[in-house]
Amino acid sequence: MIQNLMVENPFAHLYLLIILAPLISSIIVGLFGFAIGKRASHSLAILGVFIATICSYIVLYKVQCQNLFYNGSLYTWLTVGHQSFAVGILIDKLTSIMLVVVSSVSLMVHIYTIGYMAGEEGYQRFFSYISLFTFMMFVLVLANNFVQLFFGWEGVGLVSYLLIGFYFKRESAIFANLKAFLVNRIGDLGFLLGISLILAYCGTLNYSEVFNIVPTLANATLPGGFNLITVICILLFIGAMGKSAQFPLHVWLPDSMEGPTPISALIHAATMVTAGIFMVARLSPLYNMSHTALSVIVVLGGINCLFLGILGIIQNDIKRVVAYSTLSQLGYMAVALGCGAYSIAIFHLMTHAFFKGLLFLGAGSVIIAMHHEQDMRKMGGLAKYMPITYVTMLIGSLALAGIPPFAGFFSKDMILESAKLAYQSGLPAGWFAVFTVYASVIVTGIYSFRLIFMTFHGEERFRNSHHDHQEHSHGDHHGVTEVRESPWVVTLPLILMAIPSAIIGWIGFSSFVSNSVLADSVFNIGWYLSHIQDEAVMPVQMVIQSFSELPVYLAFAGILIAWMCHKNPAFTEKFVKAIGPVYTLLERKFYMDDLYINLFAPAGRGIGRFLWNIGDVVIIDGLAVNGSAKVVDLYSKILRKIQSGYVNSYATFMVLGVIILLTFCTRLIFN
Amino acid sequence: MMMHNLISLTVWTPIIAGILVLLVGSGKNGGSSNGCSSTGCSFSECLARYVALIGSIISFIFSAIIFFKFDPAVSGIQFEEYHPWIENLHINYHMGVDGIAMPFLLLNNFITVLVILAGWRVIKYKVALYNSMFLIMTGFMSGVFGALDAILFYVFFEAMLIPMYLIIGVWGSSNRVYAAIKFFLYTLLGSLLMLVALIYLYYASNNSFEIFAYYHTPLKMVAQILIFIAFFFSFAVKVPMWPVHTWLPDAHPEAPTGGSIVLAAITLKIGGYGFLRFILPIVPDASRYLSGVMVTLSLIAIVYIGLVAIVQKDMKKLVAYSSISHMGFVTLGCFLFVGPLLNMWGLEGAIVQMISHGFVAAAMFMCIGVMYDRVHSRNIVDYGGVVTKMPIFAAFFMLFAMANSGLPGTSGFVGEFMVIMGAMQTNFVYAFLAGLALILGAAFSLWMYKRVIFGEITNSHVAEMKDVNGFEFVVLTLLAISVIWMGVYPDIFVAKMQVGVRDLIIQVSNSKLGG
Secondary structure (H helix, E strand, C coil), X not given: CCCCCCCXXXXXXXXXXXXXXXXXXXXXXXXXXXXXXXXXXXXXXXXXXXXXXXXXXXXXXXXHHHCCCEEEXXXXXXXXXXXXXXXXXXXXXXXXXXXXXXXXXXXHHHHXXXXXXXXXXXXXXXXXXXXXXXXXXXXXXXXXXXXXXHHHHHHHHHHHHHHHCCCCCCHHHHHHHHHHHHHHHHHHHHHHHHHHHHHHHHCCCEHHHHHHHHHHHCCCECCCCCEHHHHHHHHHHHHHHHHCCCCCCCCHHHHHHHCCHHHHHHHHHHCHHHHHHHHHHHCHHHHCCCHHHHHHHHHHHHHHHHHHHHHHHCCCEXXXXXHHHHHHHHHHHHHHHHCCCHHHHHHHHHHHHHHHHHHHHHHHHHHHHCCCCCEHHHCXXXXXXXXXXXXXXXXXXXXXXXXXXXXXXHHHHHHHHHHHHHHHCCCCCHHHHHHHHHHHHHHHHHHHHHHHHHHHCCCCHHHCCCCCCCCCCCCCCCCCCCCCCCCHHHHHHHHHHHHHHHHHHHHHHHHHHCCHHHCCCCCCCHHHHHHHHHHCCCHHHHHHHXXXXXXXXXXXXXXXXXXXXXXXXXXXXXXXHHCHHHHHHHHCHHHHHHHHHHHHHHHHHHHXXXXXXXXXXXXXXXXXXXXXXXXXXXXXXXXXXHCCCCHHHHHHHHXXXXXXXXXXXXXXHHC | CHHHHHHHHHHHHHHXXXXXXXXXXXXXXXXXXXXXXXCCCCHHHHHHHHHHHHHHHHHHHHHHHHHHHCCCCCCCCEEEEEEEEEHHHCEEEEXXXXXXXXXXXXXXXXXXXXXXXXXXXXXXXXHHHHHHHHHHHHHHHHHHHHECEHHHHHHHHHHCHHHHHHHHHHHCCCCHHHHHHHHHHHHHHHHHHHHHHHHHHHHHCCCCCEHHHHCCCCCCHHHHHXXXXXXHHHHHHXXXXXXXXXXXXXXXXXXXXXXXXXXXXXXXXXXXXXXXXXXXXXXXXXXXXXXXXXXHHHHHHHHHHHHHHHCCCEHHHHHHHHHHHHHXXXXXXXXXXXXXXXXXXXXXXXXXXXXHXXXXXXXXXXXXXXXXXXXXXXXXXXXXXXXXXXXXXXXXXXXXXXXXXXXXXXXXXXXXXXXXXXXXXXXXXXXXXXXXXXXXXXXXXXXXXXXXXXXXXXXXXXXXXXXXXXXXXXXXXXXXXXXXXXHHCCHHHHHHHHHHHHHHHHHHHCCCCCC
16 A cells, blocks of 8 residues: 655655646747747757756655655645545655656657757647646656546647647648547546546545555445446546557557657657556556456457557558557556556556657658658668668667567566466466467567668668658658758667667666565555565576577567568568458458447437437427427417408307307306 | 625626616717727727726626635625515515625626627627627626525516527527527526416415525425426526527527627526526425436436537537537536435536536637637638637637536536536446546537638638737637636635535425425
């Protein structure tokens, strides 16, 4: 349990600075960017994030080395009866890791943006957005309660929406951002229902208070016989499915590549999409109580991991390859969560943030050099023109493929290990986890090195490419003749991200495996603890040991396949033809997009139109409202006929009336 | 001395100012020679505008004083005023506010200032009449929220219809006569039933028209249900609840921008206020008995109307339907019972939702008005690519569209969040269906935004659009501040209504059947 200690804390102003520095710079740049100019705008935005980064590292040091802990409130947001909800800050080990990851990547992306967005319209707007995003992400990470978590959760979604649609004139971009927001809203519905169930049964939304109460609710059931904790966990995970792009709510992430590349690195690889993973890890005391929920997470994670990874193999857009690999890696993280190895999931989150951020930034560097061409079929042979981009991306790909001793190897290997342990300990669906994570090691090798080979090796296809069919390009389109390495503002972040991509596995390995780095904030499930903690291997041993085990060879096999396909395109084509229908299935992305775009969306609009045209216009207005008006009209028409103004007809009616009255009276009298 | 008459000052200042505006503004129309240069109208019209603005600001200040002087710890009525009016019938001029009514008083007067500003350059036809109608209507609506005597309430409640009828009928669009009459008949029909109920209550409570006397009048179940139905019709039409909502999507497109703003921001709230002031406390047993029906109608409003809103082609109709959907949260929150107890989350959520919707709907209609003044079309297909021409406006519109779809950090989230939290404490299915608004709200708001604001410039009218002028900027900024403030720090409003809501819950928990 997180202990609700209120340590006397001289660092409270530091926490506030982390949150406020990016917010203030975002507001100033957003409102007055047009007045202060580009240079001042990006300086200010970078300054804000830089301050936050420095503070984050101080917090990391204090938390990890001096056991600093803080859980306090800033102000009361809302009071309902006796329940009050405060905006607060929680500083613990998990927070400190996330802060460093978010601020470091964000700082790199800020610097990179100067080079990438130079000369683009909306330069200041872009900086304002990414600073705002950093603020929202900090709010999410620092939250000590569910309401604030939800605020940050939807806040990052908002900025993601704004940035995917950054090129607001492009139809594909504004389609993609609306799709992203709506799909995320489906997840958020689940998330909000989960929160409301927690409130209904716990009477509070503060993490530490909730964690103290939930053990008493372990056997509580909802009407219908469902276990309360399981329902809560699954509902909350539906939120994570939206944000962290888990099947079947993953459809928005590939399309989100419509946004400028720096935000693909920051939002759609390193930070926002991992918010769901972070949330589950944060709520580990809750998830540990429901193995059913964990099994659901394992299955969905496994699907992401393998099946969406396979889609990455057939993409030709350089950013989409990286996007599908993100889906697959998020699947890995989800599998780790589902196996109860939360600290390993966070470990992979961290290594992934660096190497995947690096890959996106590298892809961006290539895209600049190619004058905004993103199709890898029109690249090739770039290695000798762009050595820094090539080497850094190679490091990123090696890390992604899980080749020792790069960062991704350590975290991925531990996920394979925990899947095995979970299976042995009898987690339902454990076998599925083992199968998918092992199989996707090959897949990862294929798609990551297919990208490297297609882009940096082989024939220089950009020289003779015809620019007649370009979906994702804008700006000038005369053929690329001269390829240059990108300016230092672009390559410096690449180098700075390549370093952790290479070494952070070494540094983090022992402490994440033993969970000492996340102690007291993330609680791995029992079976995991008992097995791995005993081993306490050193990184060097780990690397040596790995060569006597299967995964490394799977990864090499993947790379080899990619190499063979690259060298032998005729064989690849034959293979594609041979698997015809399967290839179509992959090309259509398992028909998931069609399901949403051609079924759900038109169905919603169709029902809406039906209710409007039939329900409102015909039945309520046509029959009830105008109908009653017509009835009144009809009566009045009849009555008007009677009042014709002719004396003789009046007289007739009078006589008739008198007769009727007399008859009536006589009958009354004589009966 | 002044402190004791604050409510009366808030009510009568705009009415007197409205009459004054009519007097000074009745000069001849047209000639720009001696008028104010900016608007190109005559001197008297210009004077009328300034008198209207000053009048509305003064009454806003009075309502703000009430807001700040209001003691959140005290139970019951504050700023009470009591004068005999028609003594034979025991009708009194009895005014005062509790924590439930007070926020509406502030909202009402705030919106009026914005409406006067919003019409400053746009309205060129019968300027004085336009401004005076809004001022007088504000006064009447303040009276509705301040009245503690049933007949006084009824008088304000009915009187309010006349200015709105004129606003739609005079400054409306092509189909304004049908819309105005539909609006008038719909709402009048409902309020006549209420009068019958009030007269019944007068006798049941031993000849009293005090609203609070009815709170303690024992009533049989049959009587309660009949009274419930009578009140229900008058307030449900105002809210409006499904299926008596169809006047609203007809009224909004025909009304001028100011009319739409007041209609959405304040008039609808009177319906919700009626539920809280009359139905729940006067007939608590019937409310409990019929709460299932009310919840069902509310959920239909949220889901059905949300779906209908998505496919609208006329922006004003779209926002009108979205209003109905959002007001569904209000009626849902009002009728969430857990056992005999009303749910506090639901009730407070309903009030917060009403205030928030006041800001957000006003802002949405303002934004549509800004575009209408430039292109003279409300159809979504006539727009596209507006952001290129109006970046500042697009930023404001984005904020309000997000608020309309319930983004946390804006006011739109707080009310929906609270009601969903309350609904979950009653029933999972209620919460789920209400929660669908999360998806539907985003769908109708942002899909419209996408088609209108984003994309390439579609036609020459859009290409000629100019960004917001000074008046529009001020109005939109004030609304933006309100929307964000209420999203980030709602406690400033909610804290003031705590005691009032608690009193209401206690009142409703007491059965009136046993005697």
